Amino acid sequence: MGHRYEENIVRLLGERQFKFLPYSGDSLMASGAADFKIRVHDIHARETTMVCSCHTSRVKRLATAASVPFVFWSAAEDGVILQFDYRTPHQCTADANHVLVNLGYHLGRNVEAKCIAVNQLQPHLLAVGANDSYIRLYDRRMINTTKLTRFNGSSSKPDAESDNLAPGCVTYFAAGHLPLKYPRKRYRTLASTYVAFSPDGSELLANLGGEQIYLFNINHPRQPKSFDLQSFTSSLHSNGLCKNLAEGGSSPANGFSTHKNGISNGMISNGMKQNGIVASSDTPPVSSSTKWGPANSKPLPPRVEAIKCKANEKFGKQKYTLAINLYNKAIGLVSDSPVLYCNRAAAFMKRAWDGDMYAALRDCHTSLQLEADYVKAHLRLVRCLYELRWTKEALDCLQAFKSRFPDCALSQTCQALDRDIKAAIFSKTDNDSEEGSRSESQSSNGSANSSPKHRRQPQISEQEKAWRAVAYDYELRFCGHCNTTTDIKEANFFGSAGQFVVAGSDDGSFFVWDKQSTNLVQVMRGDDSIVNCLQPHPSTCLLATSGIDPVVRLWSPKPEDGRKEDREVIDSEDAAVANQRRMNADPLEVMLMNMGYRVPGLLESDEVELENRGGEANVVSCRPS
Template sequence: MKKINNFAHYQGRRQMDNRFNKTIQENFIVTPNLIQRLGLSRELDGHTGCVNCLEWSSDGSILASGSDDVQVILWDPLKNKKLATIPTGHTGNIFSVKFLPNSDNKTVITGAADQAVRVHDVPCSDILRVCTCHTNRVKRCVTDPILPNVFWSGGEDGVVIQHDLRTSHNCPAPEVKNERNVLIDLCPFLGSKAEVKCLAINPMKTEQIAVGANDPYVRIYDRRMIKLGKNTWQNEDGAVQYFVPGHLPSKFVEYKKNYRSLASTYITFSPDGKELLVNLGGEQIYLFPLVEEWQSEVCNLVVPDMKGYANGFKDTANGYSHNNGFKNGTLTNNESAYLDIMRGMRRTRKPAEKVVLPAAVQEIQTAASKAFEEKNYSRAIHLFNEALSICPDSALLHGHRSVALLKREWDGDSYAAFKDCQVAFYLDPEYHKVLLRMTRCLLDLGRSTEAAECFRIYKARFPEHLKTELCQSVEKEIQKIFPSTDFSDNQISAMLALLLKPSVPPSVSSISKSVEAHVAALGRSAFLRRRPSTEEPTPSSSSENLESDMSDVDMQPQEAITDSRNHSSDSNSSTTTTSTQTSAKPGHKRPEFYELEMRLRDKSVDFSDRFCGHCNTTTDIKEANFFGGYIVAGSDDGSFFIWNRKTTNIVKIIKGDESIVNCLQPHPSTCTLATSGIESVVRLWSPMAEEGFVNDRVVHNINDAACANQKRMNSNPFEVILLNMGYRLSGNEDDGSDNEDSIPHDVPTACQPS
């Protein structure tokens, strides 16, 4: 079908279907040429404090800004002048400002650190409503584009409150907790210290409301299945879906030891409502699929299994299968081994024959390999991303990128490399190196049992490669953890001979009953090994950590459950699981809906893409947004980053603030971006003239800036203070000791001062 590239055509379609907004934005408004010419067009100076929130009116004619000076200013950005200054009456920093839909931009909502939500009539300079139902700072307010009288607010008291201007409202006394207008309360799930950090409404399915909290999980609720009150949805099937990057549940303990917290600082839906973008404080930016068909194609932290597999892979009906051993890095209640590996890939199909790379892609691959040899792994990954955006079916490109990710060693790179290995092995089951890399990834992720299982599968599947140097080095690492084993490779070989038959289609329903019987006869226990380490927590200590931390939220309960199950022997695995879930440390009360929280986390959906390079550790209001076919986000180094949505590569870095860029709000209909941060100035960015303009705010060394931010994110709090004061910290030199594919580790550059 011929692609239509006519603005008038799409403009007509948009009048009947708002989903065409995305097509118009990407193809006609925010184009690559305009992004390259993006520069500072004007500064709006009127506040006397940090500008914490920005909001465009629906028609783009007015920009609202809220500040620490407790004022909201309405701007005419084209004329560069103030339209109105609203004395909000707040006594604390303003964190959220919104225009009420269909109010002709005359009604503004604000939420602030004084625990209050206020509704302002701009022409009359009057306050229509004051709500003080929250008992902690109000961080976000959101509106429904089709409901002119209803909005929601989320606060650090852990609740989301629904406000309806058509009804009267009386706030309860301070000592009485408001429950009548509470839509969502996280405290019974996470403990008394649960906080709501951000909210978002799906523009295409306005019944969906996304909630980001002071943990890495993002929750999407269906408002149609919730009655106002205290968690009346708890027994409703399908009322909520959880999302989390697959490697993070097993990282909670490590992050807490390093005084590093994980919290969603901003969440937003894509214009077509099919994806959710999450700026995760202390980590990267993640994109989650919302369409069920896409979710079923997102892989998890699992290894190639042989139970019910054809060609080493097992299909599942959807992304919510509960029978696999691991879900996003955490063990489920039903299985403790034989893990699902592949449910397809959203942009990957299994080709009928081996993919032949076009000449242009081969040139990119050659350049990537050269950067790889020069140990410029970030550049190599950048080039592999470009190549994969053209040829997503190439197992070779996925395999090469996985090695570059392993060498770069940024946060989440090992998990991303593991996902690449999964795709590569799915596309080409004879690509033996990816199984070794998968084993290395599992070791890096702390999954020693799964790494050993993966290596045993490799030995049985590819015995002709056991003498290679890479194989022997991996085997030595495995033997350090498992010095002795009675595991029989012949057992694996027998199962592989039955399961790896080309005639068997990759479907669970078509797996031979004789194969299932054979696997059942061998038993799962032969493949499970307890890691011989005295440093691992015992089941009882894990349970204690779990109970003590539910009021803390920083270390998540799922991690304790994972440890106790992963390192327990087979003989007592079931009893250990039961005791871990039922025992409680004296003096610590388990949250009311703790068991339900665990079940919901088991069903969490993994991410589809991630965007790296910025730093998000200092403030908890840092935004990330869709900007046509690009992603934009602020950073602690005073810059804002622009990523290509398709390749996930950084295309531009611009200096937007002397200290930190927090807010980025794209104009609804033009290639204009409004930003703010620690300075009291609001800056507008738009395309500059093609000739005669020099943009002195562009950061030219993208790789150094991104590496510096990764170092900043992994620095301890004292080092961060020094970095914010302008000191430079040197990185560790590479010793060249790693021998995988003869590529040593990457060396992050020193952090540039903010």
Template sequence: MSPKIKKRRNILQLLREREINDQIRTKYALKSEISNKCITKLSLLTELEGHEGCVNCLEWNENGSVLASASDDFQVILWDPFLQKKKTTIKTLHRGNIFTVKFLPNCHDDIVATGAGDWFSHTYNVTTGKQITACTCARGRVKRIAVANDTPHVYWSASEDGTIRQHDMRISHQCLSENTKNVLVFLRTHLGTTAEAKCLAINQMRPEQLAIGANDPYVRLYDRRMINSLTSVKLTPTAPPNDGPVDLPLIFYRLVEAVEDNLFAKTNNITDSSVQYYIPGHIYLTELQAQQKNQSIGTTYLNFSPDGRELLVNLGGEHIYLFDLINPAEHSYYAIPNIVNISRDDGEGSSISLPNESTPVVHSALPEEIEKLKLEANFFFEQQEYTTAIRLYNQAINIYQSSVLFSNRAAAYIKRKWEGDLYAALRDCVTALKLDPHHMKAFFRMTVCLFELGKLSESQMYLEHFKLKFPSYKSSPAYKTLSANILFANEKIKKESATNPNNDVNETLHNERKDDQQNDFELNQKSKQEECWRKKAKDYYHRYYGHCNTSTDIKEANFFGSQGQYIVAGSDDGLFFVWDKNTENNLLVLKGDSSIVNCLQAHPSEFMLATSGIDNVVKLWTPLPDDIVNEHEVKNFSSTAMENQRRMIVDPFDIAIRNFGFSVSDTRDRRDPPEPGQFYSCRTS
């Protein structure tokens, strides 16, 4: 008897059945995997009109039947995305811009939580529009709210007073009471009184994991099971929920804030084993220089991948990074001594390979398809079209791992020199040397990267090692040029040290900054524990660039596609970008706003994307038929990306004025309590 053959339904059958069977939605979502061709056909479906201010946040309900949006007009609108019309409008009691809205899970989509610039977080009944709860504990703008799908009636909030608070609607709550324990993480305990929490996310596959982004480049991943809540201290008067904070003199709030911060700081509820830090390696290596240049890099958004194994982070003033949570990457700079089998002066590295290290495989010949891609990339490299060359190397590396491909891509990064390129080149050189320890060009390019990254002594040491390992190459022009550059840099440091005999250049600059901090009452003083966590920070393994993120601090980056195989993010130029997650290649650039695209939220099961920004509308995007021209598409990614690189290094205030088209007249201190009814302009980061 022949085995029973299981009848499988094709995509057309699933499409028909989902109209009458809601349970088929998940199967359809898994079946209808989005392809690159579908992505390139993405275009505007409709604009949803109804708000009277910037739309700062979007949120789908669990099954995607409702889209919630919230705005500077203090309203939450619930939309039917398929009928393309309003379902209901909630006129909230907020007195400041609403920055975040979330459906509370397992509440039949009948409760939403909001956070706003008036320092309040609220919950509302969707059916009646009535306020259910109001929390006035925060002393800064509430920027993000997160929920866990397996935890009903609970939400977490991140506010610019440096706190992450846990709110449980089932527990009676009296704001700022000595008996209220709702502070889960207080960043100022270890970062000083200028620390601000900007965003947070809960890993839906592992709800104990809580990721936090702040006004610095470090991303913090906490295990909630290992954290005890801190007690709120009753030091500020509690205002009626509908009236906003009590209008008291600024000096009183400053005094209260200083006392309360000091009390919180005495209670450290974070252990070494409960948190892991992440930061892109080049930012970690050049953090001091960035501080000296007064560069401000902070996290504007973060989110876990659908499978919970990755963390996507959008850094303001920088790029978008993907971190591997299962196999976190070590910083490439510290992997070099073991790769080249040489000890450093600080004792790191060894003359033997690491224990259990796999034997490197040397690839002498590339498959025909990969060789063709490599030659095409080499051609564009010679034409100085480095972005196109990198794109082709990306495509080849995604298919086949080879030392020559990594080394060639490193050369393109070194030539292009966009923000983060030199460290990306260093990473490629380290990977190439893992695959082939005798790859001469990879070794030399690694030394070039170290020099360009300001690691002068290391570049000199490895260049000497290079000369011993490859003696025939020491007469080459490239070797002589690098050697001369290192010699010149050393002579320059000696001259500057003679001018400041007690300090080298870095120490002098560091002391100048230290004096500035002391004059500012040491607001940025960090704890020893914080420094320890930073030293153990892990590196990224994918980077996405081309957009610009300097003008707003709510700019999102999200996963898109049935398996989260694409990355989407907005930009200060009114565009939004779509990248392939694995190759890092850009697939599509679309015009999404007249000024800035901030929010992008993918439908949970359909091929639909919702976006919003400075315009007062919500836009829905779906694929176009093949015979229709996409009039929203921007064709030349390279020139667009290059222009955004320039935008990121100019004065962000000038960019903000240019983008918004009006002057920012609000000069209040960010810790000055907002006045009831105050209408905020979109704040710059």
């Protein structure tokens, strides 16, 4: 992408959702708004031809499929997905048979549908985001539309006959570490603010409010994995360590330690959930000659070795994001080096942004898959499990480590881990227990500024728990933006083949990432306050952005002639770091800052707090090698 953009200003027409109906010659346009109503307008006749008042809350998104004539879908904060066919007369009556999905049946009265998208190459696939951390992918071919059933004062869920969802009609996706009872998430819960399919229809992008942006592969979804001693023991010769989980498990909350863990600087694999690991005496010990590094790692090509050394240098200077970017680049060139994955895991653990500890866990698994006798990778895996408060797994993994590497069991690092894990298990309270479904730590009301302790827990059906238990993990993760202030913030694919990812941010900028490496390549000032919407042109290199300002800006490449672009944010790393702090700040303070008020210490104090909170901060104390 070029570094300079031409900007044009267009006046906003309103705050509604608009979609042209397929096969209407762009003469029919559907709209949805905060008045709960959906309308269809005949542009040529300049009249409204249909008004639907079936929704009982704000209409958030509309969706169409180019190959499905005159049909569109709506998602609203009443938790209902409606399907309309303009060729069929519509009446807002109790007998209207146009409900495709009612999320409330399985999630209770407080569920909200936030976003919706249709796969243009497979229009039977419909993605829905709600006020939780899960993305739901429905197969419309397996769903019959049904009547709309309202909640009443005495019941929290519709009648059983209203449930038109067969068990196999939906696939769930969620980042493997979510939902969590983050101490730093005390001000808000998570909600999907936008979902989008890639141009080839194989990938699904989700902008998760209060967290990061996640990409899921829907054709080859990634299974959650976990450390499993029996699998490890039986496959040592093939360097196997990860086990796919065919059953649901619990995701504990997040906790932290002040002890040194002996990690130095180090793509993404997987790892989570309990599986009842027990140390086995059958694990063959490694001789005392074992080194902490990989024993059989082949040398890196000179170019990749140079990149790794530069990344290690950035790590030593505590420039962890720059180090991660360089490791990403190196892994893109050599994808089978355990050292690169292990080094990147260390950088993730030190940076400690939201989701970094789980990303480090996945890297440790990948490193051990490539080299089962990699001591550092195994110890970091234990530390990651502990930091994620998956303490039982951490203890089991540590016992397996001691059996496998008896000469390392008396090291300071190993003993510190042992003390940390046992202390965490001893002090675990009912509020931090690992019991229950992964979703139960999340509120269903989607509030961004109320304490989880005072929110009603969602009333989740057994079927919902079953769907969540087999949710697939993410493929890629994009960090740097901030998405907490609004619930309409978009993220989209950009480029002729969707080779970039773009998203708006609460700091008034929009961010551009390289999809393959996940590296941030450019940050542009798109608004004086917040950038919410980003839509690429379907056939030319043109991007439209809008936010709080009463304008839409159009961005297109300009020649790289050396002239400075006024709206380019030069230090993208600083912008990303500030956004990560902003995401974990009090929303009231963030709102005041967005309005132009200076809140002393908002961004600076968080860093000091994270460095000094010890056992409560998402920071890992590391000892560089």
